[in-house]
Amino acid sequence: MGSASADAERVNLKILFAGPPGAGKTTAIAAVSDIPVVGTDVAPTDELRFMKASTTVAMDYGVLQLDAQYAIHLYGAPGQRRFDFMWDVLSVGALGLVLLLNHEEPAPLDDLAAYMDAFHALLSRTRGSMVVGVTRLGADPNAIDAYRGLVTSYGLTVPVFDVDARRRADVRCMLLSLAGLIASQDRVQMTHSRFAPGRVAG
Numbered sequence: 291m292g293s294a295s296a297d298a299e300r301v302n303l304k305i306l307f308a309g310p311p312g313a314g315k316t317t318a319i320a321a322v323s324d325i326p327v328v329g330t331d332v333a334p335t336d337e338l339r340f341m342k343a344s345t346t347v348a349m350d351y352g353v354l355q356l357d358a359q360y361a362i363h364l365y366g367a368p369g370q371r372r373f374d375f376m377w378d379v380l381s382v383g384a385l386g387l388v389l390l391l392n393h394e395e396p397a398p399l400d401d402l403a404a405y406m407d408a409f410h411a412l413l414s415r416t417r418g419s420m421v422v423g424v425t426r427l428g429a430d431p432n433a434i435d436a437y438r439g440l441v442t443s444y445g446l447t448v449p450v451f452d453v454d455a456r457r458r459a460d461v462r463c464m465l466l467s468l469a470g471l472i473a474s475q476d477r478v479q480m481t482h483s484r485f486a487p488g489r490v491a492g
């Protein structure tokens with residue numbers, strides 16, 4: 291039986307996954323979630339149908355339960371610009387951003403810049419609480435440097451990861467890093483109620 295004080299310390303952290311279509315947002319949330327993911331994927335009707343079998347039209351939702359105390363609530367945004375009205379909706383209450391990019395896209399650095407601009411309000415509010423994950427990076431050990439350089443040029447010192455969004459360990463590593471970033475620099479106190487946008491019902 292859990293005590294009232296233990297229940298009171300449970301905290302929930304909302305994290306938003308964003309990035310272009312096909313970057314791996316839905317895949318990453320499914321890979322790491324401890325619950326069946328709530329999704330809104332449908333078959334694409336536009337040119338995207340040549341690239342992938344389904345696309346998110348509203349949101350994904352999953353949960354990573356780190357331990358008895360901390361739960362990370364994972365929200366995935368639609369990548370397609372025509373659904374960008376969801377980006378602000380999903381940003382509400384988010385304490386951090388996982389920005390995913392597909393290195394095999396024609397201009398992934400432009401994508402990085404565009405999505406950092408699009409989520410500027412969230413980044414500004416959270417004082418740059420972001421990690422970047424680059425999927426399909428290939429074998430070039432230096433390929434990730436350009437992403438790091440661009441992020442740095444925005445005045446942010448945040449981790450940039452070479453990830454396979456299908457691998458739970460990769461996604462979990464990004465999320466733990468982001469949680470650490472949020473907790474550092476006194477952005478929020480992990481042990482303080484400000485860390486939690488809401489509490490798990492006891």
Ligand SMILES: Nc1nc2c(ncn2[C@@H]2O[C@H](COP(=O)(O)OP(=O)(O)OP(=O)(O)O)[C@@H](O)[C@H]2O)c(=O)[nH]1
Pocket residue numbers: 309310311312313314315316317318342344345346347367368369370425426453454455456
């Ligand atoms: N090789 C490789 N394939 C991946 C990776 N991540 C996702 N995929 C594949 O890429 C396709 C698209 O992935 P999704 O997770 O649906 O992409 P998304 O970012 O949610 O895309 P939208 O919802 O359209 O914005 C799927 O077939 C995945 O299996 C990865 O890290 N490596």
Ligand SMILES: [Mg+2]
Pocket residue numbers: 315316317345346350366367368369
């Ligand atoms: Mg998706």
